[in-house]
Amino acid sequence: MVRTARFSEEDFIEATMALVAEGGPAAATMQAIARRVGAPTGSIYHRFDSRSAVLGAAWNRAYASFIKALAPLLRKGRPREAALAILPWSRENERRARFLLLNEPVTLFEDTPPPAPLREELERLEEEFDGAFRACVSGCGDGVVRDEDLARAKFLIFDAPIAILRPHLMRGGALPPFAERMIAELHAGMPLAATRNRAARPAVVA
Amino acid sequence: MVRTARFSEEDFIEATMALVAEGGPAAATMQAIARRVGAPTGSIYHRFDSRSAVLGAAWNRAYASFIKALAPLLRKGRPREAALAILPWSRENERRARFLLLNEPVTLFEDTPPPAPLREELERLEEEFDGAFRACVSGCGDGVVRDEDLARAKFLIFDAPIAILRPHLMRGGALPPFAERMIAELHAGMPLAATRNRAARPAVVA
DNA sequence: ACCATTCTAAAACGTCTATTCTAATTGGCA
DNA sequence: TGCCAATTAGAATAGACGTTTTAGAATGGT
Numbered sequence: 001m002v003r004t005a006r007f008s009e010e011d012f013i014e015a016t017m018a019l020v021a022e023g024g025p026a027a028a029t030m031q032a033i034a035r036r037v038g039a040p041t042g043s044i045y046h047r048f049d050s051r052s053a054v055l056g057a058a059w060n061r062a063y064a065s066f067i068k069a070l071a072p073l074l075r076k077g078r079p080r081e082a083a084l085a086i087l088p089w090s091r092e093n094e095r096r097a098r099f100l101l102l103n104e105p106v107t108l109f110e111d112t113p114p115p116a117p118l119r120e121e122l123e124r125l126e127e128e129f130d131g132a133f134r135a136c137v138s139g140c141g142d143g144v145v146r147d148e149d150l151a152r153a154k155f156l157i158f159d160a161p162i163a164i165l166r167p168h169l170m171r172g173g174a175l176p177p178f179a180e181r182m183i184a185e186l187h188a189g190m191p192l193a194a195t196r197n198r199a200a201r202p203a204v205v206a
Numbered sequence: 207m208v209r210t211a212r213f214s215e216e217d218f219i220e221a222t223m224a225l226v227a228e229g230g231p232a233a234a235t236m237q238a239i240a241r242r243v244g245a246p247t248g249s250i251y252h253r254f255d256s257r258s259a260v261l262g263a264a265w266n267r268a269y270a271s272f273i274k275a276l277a278p279l280l281r282k283g284r285p286r287e288a289a290l291a292i293l294p295w296s297r298e299n300e301r302r303a304r305f306l307l308l309n310e311p312v313t314l315f316e317d318t319p320p321p322a323p324l325r326e327e328l329e330r331l332e333e334e335f336d337g338a339f340r341a342c343v344s345g346c347g348d349g350v351v352r353d354e355d356l357a358r359a360k361f362l363i364f365d366a367p368i369a370i371l372r373p374h375l376m377r378g379g380a381l382p383p384f385a386e387r388m389i390a391e392l393h394a395g396m397p398l399a400a401t402r403n404r405a406a407r408p409a410v411v412a
Numbered sequence: 413a414c415c416a417t418t419c420t421a422a423a424a425c426g427t428c429t430a431t432t433c434t435a436a437t438t439g440g441c442a
Numbered sequence: 443t444g445c446c447a448a449t450t451a452g453a454a455t456a457g458a459c460g461t462t463t464t465a466g467a468a469t470g471g472t
Contacts (some may be wrong), residue, residue, distance in 0.1 A: 024316040148384040164366040178354040189395025209438040
């Protein structure tokens with residue numbers, strides 16, 4: 001190294017997350033990222049090949065942090081704790097939570113996909129997460145993991161809690177206490193494994 | 207009228223929905239919309255003021271159709287039926303379902319909001335939907351609708367079913383039968399009104 | 413003190429997009 | 443038939459954005 005860098009990868013990634021969290025993916029233009037860091041746009045290209053490389057790096061970083069918080073609980077066979085762990089993680093990583101949980105990768109990368117190394121890293125992360133789900137599901141039944149059971153687990157532990165949190169993440173500010181209650185009740189009322197060989201208990205109407 | 211129009215508002219709206227449903231919001235450029243209809247780009251501007259006017263009109267149309275399918279059931283106090291009604295609606299309106307349920311208005315309109323008349327129409331639609339939810343919730347308890355109860359109803363009837371359907375809507379193709387089972391079980395296991403004056407039933411772990 | 417290297421800095425380029433403009437065409441109606 | 447507003451038609455414009463280029467400044471070993 002011959003010249004000390006004023007701006008780090010970290011700086012650009014953090015700025016990107018903040019911009020997307022605040023104004024959606026379209027707000028994270030290269031010029032906006034640079035402006036936020038206080039750098040000229042060209043400097044970003046000394047660290048990243050392209051805009052999708054910046055976005056991809058930010059996504060992988062946020063996703064890895066999220067998985068780190070949930071996967072151990074899943075592997076220990078604690079789906080309810082895993083679902084509830086999304087709350088403290090979101091509170092401690094507000095920016096990351098808004099960035100990760102309020103955007104779909106498909107909309108974030110729809111124009112140009114990230115470069116190969118980042119795509120591969122993302123695949124690894126997704127496999128790790130998927131594996132944790134499978135471990136959790138297979139721990140609660142026999143060895144075979146049926147599609148329905150996996151879909152059900154992902155819903156109960158991931159998609160449903162996020163759906164509960166979404167309005168409050170969007171609005172900003174604190175997550176209300178009843179969000180936690182809703183997640184807990186959801187897990188109390190709906191079993192992780194699909195009821196086999198009998199129809200769902202019919203709901204009592206009126 | 208002095209010259210018969212070859213292209214209708216309808217044509218452009220339908221093309222816009224199809225493009226967004228197939229390739230995300232960014233795929234619906236004015237040129238892509240025009241190409242799909244077989245018209246020159248300029249012709250769109252004889253019917254719509256701007257791109258956001260086209261998107262807004264498409265959104266309002268899809269949303270109105272969706273609300274029309276659900277609101278009556280909500281007002282009749284049938285939350286479970288309302289949630290399940292999303293399935294046939296999505297099957298009968300596959301294009302609209304992908305357009306409406308797979309995109310957030312905030313990302314669709316983040317660059318430039320639709321013109322005032324469309325915004326007002328959207329507000330009316332949202333109020334109608336909100337009113338139906340409130341009617342449904344207040345029907346199941348006393349007159350006062352608490353924030354928590356409203357959030358819970360919107361989750362059970364709207365967000366959770368959509369979260370269940372999302373992977374299958376994205377992938378395309380038929381919605382699996384277990385999606386219906388999951389929604390039914392969700393409503394069987396989790397009551398519409400929050401349990402008052404006592405904590406949520408604790409889940410049995412391990 | 414020099415020099416290769418790494419970085420900042422800012423302007424410039426090329427592409428893509430929404431939008432506008434100008435001209436040609438249509439078809440009911442006086 | 444000949445007018446005329448509505449419409450088609452497609453090129454032209456202007457701006458935004460990602461990316462590249464060029465120039466210069468800083469650094470640490472030799």
